[in-house]
Amino acid sequence: MSDENLLAALGEIVQEATGIPAARVVPAASFVDDLDIDSLSMVEIATMAEDRFHVSIPDSELAKLKTVGDVLEFLAKAGVPA
Amino acid sequence: MTSSTDRVVVTGFGATTPLGGDAPSTWRALLDGQSGAALLDDDWAADLPVRIAARAATDPADVLPPPRLRSLDRSQQLALVAGLEAWRDAGAPDVEPQRLGVVVSSGIGGLTTVLDQYDVLRTRGARRVSPFTVPMIMPNGPAATLALELSARAGAHAPVSACASGAEAIAMGSDLIRAGRADVVVCGGAEAVVHPLPLAAFAAMRALSSRHDAPAEASRPFDKQRDGFVLGEGAAILVLESESHALARGATRYAVVAGAGMANDAHHIAAPDPDGVGAARAMSLALADAALSPTDVIHVNAHATSTPAGDVAEASALRRVFGNALDGIAVTATKSCTGHLLGAAGALEAGVTCLALRDRVVPAIRNLDDPDDEAVLDLVRMAPRQIAGGAALSNSFGFGGHDVALVFTEV
Numbered sequence: 033m034s035d036e037n038l039l040a041a042l043g044e045i046v047q048e049a050t051g052i053p054a055a056r057v058v059p060a061a062s063f064v065d066d067l068d069i070d071s072l073s074m075v076e077i078a079t080m081a082e083d084r085f086h087v088s089i090p091d092s093e094l095a096k097l098k099t100v101g102d103v104l105e106f107l108a109k110a111g112v113p114a
Numbered sequence: 115m116t117s118s119t120d121r122v123v124v125t126g127f128g129a130t131t132p133l134g135g136d137a138p139s140t141w142r143a144l145l146d147g148q149s150g151a152a153l154l155d156d157d158w159a160a161d162l163p164v165r166i167a168a169r170a171a172t173d174p175a176d177v178l179p180p181p182r183l184r185s186l187d188r189s190q191q192l193a194l195v196a197g198l199e200a201w202r203d204a205g206a207p208d209v210e211p212q213r214l215g216v217v218v219s220s221g222i223g224g225l226t227t228v229l230d231q232y233d234v235l236r237t238r239g240a241r242r243v244s245p246f247t248v249p250m251i252m253p254n255g256p257a258a259t260l261a262l263e264l265s266a267r268a269g270a271h272a273p274v275s276a277c278a279s280g281a282e283a284i285a286m287g288s289d290l291i292r293a294g295r296a297d298v299v300v301c302g303g304a305e306a307v308v309h310p311l312p313l314a315a316f317a318a319m320r321a322l323s324s325r326h327d328a329p330a331e332a333s334r335p336f337d338k339q340r341d342g343f344v345l346g347e348g349a350a351i352l353v354l355e356s357e358s359h360a361l362a363r364g365a366t367r368y369a370v371v372a373g374a375g376m377a378n379d380a381h382h383i384a385a386p387d388p389d390g391v392g393a394a395r396a397m398s399l400a401l402a403d404a405a406l407s408p409t410d411v412i413h414v415n416a417h418a419t420s421t422p423a424g425d426v427a428e429a430s431a432l433r434r435v436f437g438n439a440l441d442g443i444a445v446t447a448t449k450s451c452t453g454h455l456l457g458a459a460g461a462l463e464a465g466v467t468c469l470a471l472r473d474r475v476v477p478a479i480r481n482l483d484d485p486d487d488e489a490v491l492d493l494v495r496m497a498p499r500q501i502a503g504g505a506a507l508s509n510s511f512g513f514g515g516h517d518v519a520l521v522f523t524e525v
Contacts, residue, residue, distance in 0.1 A: 049184065050181050072246055072249075075245040076184070076245055076246070
């Protein structure tokens with residue numbers, strides 16, 4: 033999966049969970065400040081990402097994922113093929 | 115600000131019901147005597163003792179954006195649809211958030227979410243349980259959903275009294291305005307429990323009709339052949355407003371909330387007091403609150419669920435209150451068409467009563483082929499009936515012995 037594909041997949045998840053257009057899900061976007069995503073939706077996004085990418089996102093890690101780029105980086109480190 | 119002599123008026127009405135996706139289509143269908151009941155053809159219903167229900171005519175999934183659906187129980191989705199319609203119908207009042215209140219009830223709450231998420235817990239584990247589960251199941255969920263949507267900061271309440279909940283919400287909304295704690299209150303009820311467990315549970319109480327060969331004829335209040343109610347779902351929301359506030363902004367007024375009365379049978383947890391003493395007390399209190407006498411009332415929207423015991427107990431209570439004046443009062447039973455919307459029923463019937471006063475016409479009771487001899491009432495049958503101007507009373511009773519009566523008058 034290329035970086036673009038990973039980003040697109042994450043965009044789809046965010047759009048499905050929150051209705052925010054996938055096009056706004058860019059690496060620099062902050063979930064809270066730019067996308068206005070609340071903590072409950074963030075938990076749901078994490079769960080959907082776990083299912084989609086076959087990874088585990090512990091709560092301690094979730095708290096550190098402030099931007100879309102943070103998630104992409106986490107997924108890369110977790111071994112999700114870029 | 116609301117002055118103490120101000121009347122409380124209805125300035126908006128929204129509903130999503132088994133008869134239609136909004137209040138006007140519901141009202142037209144009621145006047146046409148249509149039924150919202152149907153046989154359930156879902157696989158899960160196949161082995162149930164009762165397979166009749168009256169589902170919302172318009173699925174909220176066809177109206178609300180998908181992300182809203184994910185975080186709201188179906189009862190909250192219906193409340194949002196009806197609430198937004200009521201708000202638009204009222205002309206989206208310009209009111210300070212601190213002077214806007216919400217009172218929206220549900221009789222049962224987010225039960226289908228409880229059951230669905232328990233399935234998730236058992237089959238997929240705790241980490242897959244939706245983070246929205248708690249806000250979706252809490253009984254104040256529909257009220258909180260509308261408060262959030264409308265930025266209503268004068269307080270959001272959810273009085274729960276089973277099938278009287280929607281009416282109690284309107285009584286409480288009216289009280290908030292009378293007490294000067296709000297200028298505008300969005301109030302009503304929402305219910306969505308067409309699901310195997312509630313159907314099995316109500317059937318276990320022998321409360322539901324099992325007229326499977328003719329589901330549209332299953333809900334037949336006051337008819338000799340009635341054998342129980344039909345489980346319905348939907349929401350109905352009214353916008354109440356102090357009259358001075360409504361007049362200042364040139365709002366259309368449907369009717370006046372003239373009075374409310376509440377009592378409890380303290381007789382049995384589910385069965386009505388056969389003498390209807392509590393119900394009669396609620397009606398008398400409502401009339402006294404409105405400073406009206408029984409002869410001022412021209413129309414009654416009965417609670418009348420189509421259960422054998424409940425309908426005659428209500429008839430007895432009506433006679434107790436109105437005496438001979440009852441013979442000239444046009445009585446209807448909305449549930450003959452809609453089925454029983456439980457916590458939304460009282461709100462829907464309050465709204466319908468206001469429309470009857472506005473249009474001066476009372477819908478007929480559907481399926482009333484052979485009136486029960488024990489229900490000596492002036493029942494509106496076969497066709498809608500024109501009425502003169504005046505006052506109208508709407509009854510709502512609930513398991514737990516709850517009795518609520520609301521009195522409305524023409525503007």
